[in-house]
Amino acid sequence: MIRPLALLTLALATPAGAFDFAQPIACTLGTDCHVQNYFDRDPGAGTADVGCGNLTYNGHDGTDFALPSLAAMQAGVDVLAAAPGTVRGIRDGMPDIAISDPAAPPLDGRDCGNGVAIDHGDGWETQYCHMKQGSIRVRTGDRVETGQPLGLVGLSGNTEFPHLHLTIRKDGTELDPFAPEPATACGTVPPDTLWSAPLAYDPFGFTGAGFFTAVPEWDAIKAGLDSPATLPTDAPALVLWASYFGPRQGDELTLAITGPQGEVIRQTIPIDRTQAIAFRAVGKRTPQGGWPAGSYSGEIALTRNGVELGRQGVMLTVE
Structure with missing residues (x-):
């Protein structure tokens, strides 16, 4: 969304x-x-x-x-x-x-x-x-x-x-x-x-986001990759991905995963080039003993010149 x-x-x-x-x-x-x-x-x-x-x-x-x-x-x-x-x-x-x-x-x-x-x-x-x-x-x-x-x-x-x-x-x-x-x-x-009803100019937006067990292929995202509702505790990795339009050089994209025991990963990625559409992903491999069962949230935000232009959230249950 x-x-x-x-x-x-x-x-x-x-x-x-x-x-x-x-x-x-x-x-x-x-x-x-x-x-x-x-x-x-x-x-x-x-x-x-x-x-x-x-x-x-x-x-x-x-x-x-x-x-x-x-x-x-x-x-x-x-x-x-x-x-x-x-x-x-x-x-x-x-x-x-x-x-x-x-x-x-x-x-x-x-x-x-x-x-x-x-x-x-x-x-x-x-x-x-x-x-x-x-x-x-x-x-x-x-x-x-x-x-x-x-x-x-x-x-x-x-x-x-x-x-x-x-x-x-x-x-x-x-x-x-x-x-x-x-x-x-x-x-x-x-x-x-010329519009009969107001249409908004939007310089940036998210087109999709989700969890996966590996960094997804771009073709899979463009096809319409769904985020799973659940993953097993022995999933090989926990990856958060996001696709978006309108990124500019100098923007900053932050992706973070939080689980039942606190923050799993947080990474802020400088956008190094202006593009029409793009995607990024961050994640971690399965820890020893597997992922703790419970609810996980993914949060993605993009800022431009210190102003947040978009934020997206996804949820996942590990069981």
Whole structure:
């Protein structure tokens, strides 16, 4: 579960004559989904998201609503029409596979993957990308209403993680829905947004955490690794892991395990490089005689410039 603690609300009013756009994915930001990449507001070779952070990349023209794991994608999360309009076009049939997988087919210009484009009139358009193969429920020419399911979040096209990429255009120009006026400086609360209800800018969040008997593989975490409710007293090791988005060089990540006899391990790890997503783990091998039976808690926290941005807790019973 994601539990962001530092959120900046960025929705105040909507520009005159503009559409109100609703959240285009059926999840709760900060709980079971998050924004992985925002609109790149830097017009040059650099990058800057709406909060002057690193959650974007050069030329990114939309908003990426990400799921925490492949398991969440496989369970099915609806993509929703962000405003009423007419379906201008669709694409389906592309496989759900990471672009880095050697088995991924050539894109041939189909970077969006499976998707839907909606014409809202008066020059407004939305495009929904990377949808799940075979999930699209609308056809070209269909009239849709706000919140109507269009299909499911997937892993098609040019992507490495399950997410919905939403692009909003006015007269062919891509706009940042968090701050549609290009002159708005990053890091400032914009005078208007395109969201019909406030969406929070979150520079960091946890996407998962748990106990394990060894340092888990990154692929297992991305797939949706579950934390066990119980472990035996002779488990080979007790490891606490956490995955997260938005870490920056200079951050500090603290992981601690406490058991029935007190603290088992506590480690503060300096983050040595800025990344989009990452994971870390700490643990100890089984002591002589095994782990004491009882309740164990894991606590993970990240601080930036002395300010705590997120905290996550997990529980375990040893018996």
